Amino acid sequence: MQTRRGRFLIVGYVAALYGFIYLPVLVLLLFSFQGSRVPVPPFNGPSLKWYAAVFADARVMDALANSVVVAVLSSVVAVVLGFLAAYALARHRIPMRRLFESLITAPLTVSYLIIAMGLLITFNAIGVPKSLLTIGIGHVVINLPLCFAITYSQMGDHQANIERAARDLGAREWQVMLLVTVPLLWPALFAGFFLSMTFSWDEFIIAFMVSRFDVTLPVEIWSMLRSGLNPKTNAVGSVVFIISIVTVLALDLIVFRRRAA
Amino acid sequence: MSTSAVEVRGVSMLFGDKTALDRIDLSIEPGAFVVLLGPSGGGKTTLLNIVGGFLKPTRGSVLIDGTDVTTVAPARRPTTTVFQDYALFPHMRIGGNVGFGLRMRGVAKPDRETRVARALSMVGLEGFARRRVDQLSGGQRQRVALARALVVEPSVLLLDEPLGALDLKLRRQMQDELKAIQKRVGTTFVHVTHDQEEAMAIADTVVVMNHGGIEDAGSPERVYLRPATRFTANFMGDNNLIPGHVKHTGGATVAVETALGVFELAGNAATGAAVALSVRPEHLHTEAGGARVAIGRGQVTESGFFGTHHQCATRLDPLAHPLKVRLSQRHNPHPGEPLALYLDPGDLVLLTR
Numbered sequence: 001m002q003t004r005r006g007r008f009l010i011v012g013y014v015a016a017l018y019g020f021i022y023l024p025v026l027v028l029l030l031f032s033f034q035g036s037r038v039p040v041p042p043f044n045g046p047s048l049k050w051y052a053a054v055f056a057d058a059r060v061m062d063a064l065a066n067s068v069v070v071a072v073l074s075s076v077v078a079v080v081l082g083f084l085a086a087y088a089l090a091r092h093r094i095p096m097r098r099l100f101e102s103l104i105t106a107p108l109t110v111s112y113l114i115i116a117m118g119l120l121i122t123f124n125a126i127g128v129p130k131s132l133l134t135i136g137i138g139h140v141v142i143n144l145p146l147c148f149a150i151t152y153s154q155m156g157d158h159q160a161n162i163e164r165a166a167r168d169l170g171a172r173e174w175q176v177m178l179l180v181t182v183p184l185l186w187p188a189l190f191a192g193f194f195l196s197m198t199f200s201w202d203e204f205i206i207a208f209m210v211s212r213f214d215v216t217l218p219v220e221i222w223s224m225l226r227s228g229l230n231p232k233t234n235a236v237g238s239v240v241f242i243i244s245i246v247t248v249l250a251l252d253l254i255v256f257r258r259r260a261a
Numbered sequence: 262m263s264t265s266a267v268e269v270r271g272v273s274m275l276f277g278d279k280t281a282l283d284r285i286d287l288s289i290e291p292g293a294f295v296v297l298l299g300p301s302g303g304g305k306t307t308l309l310n311i312v313g314g315f316l317k318p319t320r321g322s323v324l325i326d327g328t329d330v331t332t333v334a335p336a337r338r339p340t341t342t343v344f345q346d347y348a349l350f351p352h353m354r355i356g357g358n359v360g361f362g363l364r365m366r367g368v369a370k371p372d373r374e375t376r377v378a379r380a381l382s383m384v385g386l387e388g389f390a391r392r393r394v395d396q397l398s399g400g401q402r403q404r405v406a407l408a409r410a411l412v413v414e415p416s417v418l419l420l421d422e423p424l425g426a427l428d429l430k431l432r433r434q435m436q437d438e439l440k441a442i443q444k445r446v447g448t449t450f451v452h453v454t455h456d457q458e459e460a461m462a463i464a465d466t467v468v469v470m471n472h473g474g475i476e477d478a479g480s481p482e483r484v485y486l487r488p489a490t491r492f493t494a495n496f497m498g499d500n501n502l503i504p505g506h507v508k509h510t511g512g513a514t515v516a517v518e519t520a521l522g523v524f525e526l527a528g529n530a531a532t533g534a535a536v537a538l539s540v541r542p543e544h545l546h547t548e549a550g551g552a553r554v555a556i557g558r559g560q561v562t563e564s565g566f567f568g569t570h571h572q573c574a575t576r577l578d579p580l581a582h583p584l585k586v587r588l589s590q591r592h593n594p595h596p597g598e599p600l601a602l603y604l605d606p607g608d609l610v611l612l613t614r
Binding site: 158161162164165166167168169170171172175179180183184186 | 313314315334335336337340341342344346348349350351352361362365366409410413
């Protein structure tokens with residue numbers, strides 16, 4: 001009896017925990033298929049008309065395209081810069097290495113709000129107009145430390161020895177990096193890229209503060225919400241969520257499957 | 262006079278205030294198989310890294326084929342290295358690994374493939390080009406590393422404890438193969454190890470290193486039978502050192518007084534100098550014969566069987582340490598047994614350093 005009750009408690013606890021995490025998303029998803037104009041119970045769907053409305057909305061589609069462009073390009077830049085910084089710090093004798101290491105990872109602990117304000121003030125001061133470019137720069141600022149940390153943690157001594165072997169066999173520095181270091185770090189670089197993508201994709205505060213006419217999807221959703229909740233906002237939210245999930249699954253399949261193999 | 266393959270001139274290496282190498286001079290003939298032998302921290306790997314270009318010496322210079330390469334990067338030296346952990350490229354096939362150096366030298370693909378195939382067959386891995394690194398055993402990886410380093414036809418091949426990760430049986434087998442391959446290609450090999458049996462089995466010249474200096478250098482026979490220093494005498498195989506002092510000298514011989522008596526032997530030392538006489542365990546006998554002289558009766562304290570022989574420790578009262586004595590397979594003494602010992606003074610080696 002005790003064990004059955006214990007098991008019941010465990011199952012109940014786990015159900016509550018996962019419910020707590022996923023129920024809001026499930027509700028969002030469910031009412032994106034709502035038949036009527038208000039996303040509140042009772043559910044009277046399913047209907048795809050709100051998705052149709054989303055895909056017909058030019059502003060939402062523009063924002064979606066902007067989000068993809070910003071996410072991909074800012075992540076590529078963050079991965080490249082993060083890798084180069086990690087290579088420099090791991091493979092060369094650099095004075096005050098510890099200091100540079102901490103300085104490059106420090107932004108991970110700073111709130112996005114502070115970073116956004118700093119960027120806004122800086123862009124204003126040096127006269128850079130607010131645009132997708134400024135959003136992209138903001139996303140590189142938040143994602144570079146992450147890419148650096150992931151790459152840096154994977155650059156061990158054994159790998160250094162493999163690079164040494166390449167140099168010994170006549171490879172120039174760029175050949176060592178391109179033919180040996182990058183292929184060996186491929187999983188880390190991929191992980192950095194996909195994580196950066198998901199963070200950029202979801203990011204609101206920086207995108208909101210340093211953008212003007214061209215906005216990303218989270219900013220567009222925010223302006224839609226100002227005119228009140230409706231199933232269309234649920235549909236947009238669901239699209240954002242599904243794309244995030246697909247990205248994470250892709251990361252899992254490509255990077256972690258490979259490592260396990 | 263022919264040019265040395267490797268010429269190390271007055272090389273010192275300091276790490277902070279720690280001296281890893283102290284004024285090393287070493288000349289290696291082309292086509293020689295040289296083994297740098299010594300304990301960990303003796304400086305042998307540091308010296309290898311300096312020859313390979315991975316370290317720049319604090320002082321001194323390195324010449325390869327007569328050209329000063331002290332400041333030349335590893336990629337531009339006519340040397341290649343077989344690393345202890347092999348350092349194969351795990352993301353490339355075996356063919357890609359072996360062909361890497363040729364690719365860096367701009368060798369066209371068809372030519373490269375021919376040479377890779379030839380290198381693989383030389384190390385006994387014919388048809389392995391398409392395999393992945395993780396499909397290979399330790400011994401096979403070792404061979405790939407060797408083929409990868411040799412395929413670019415270096416003047417000098419550097420081997421950094423290449424057999425250290427292999428089990429004993431495989432290590433002995435690879436030793437023979439290394440030696441055979443070296444004879445076939447004729448490349449100068451510089452091999453680092455702390456295994457003195459390995460060193461004796463493969464080397465043309467053994468260079469014994471300790472505390473950042475060269476203790477002794479010569480053929481394995483010479484270094485084993487006529488070690489130059491106490492350290493070499495002890496490091497190369499088992500040995501007994503009997504302390505003594507020079508009683509008088511005459512021409513090319515000296516008379517050394519020890520607790521076991523006075524021995525007259527060839528050598529050079531100042532009268533009164535504190536010296537040691539080395540005598541190998543296999544040079545101590547239990548019966549008289551030839552030029553052997555009796556050195557006394559001892560008592561066996563312990564004994565062990567080593568396959569080819571028994572070895573026992575025998576306490577002789579005048580000596581502070583028991584003598585190591587090698588006996589036949591049949592002769593298994595038990596502790597406490599008395600043993601009369603004889604030696605041929607011709608087997609004694611005078612050690613002044």
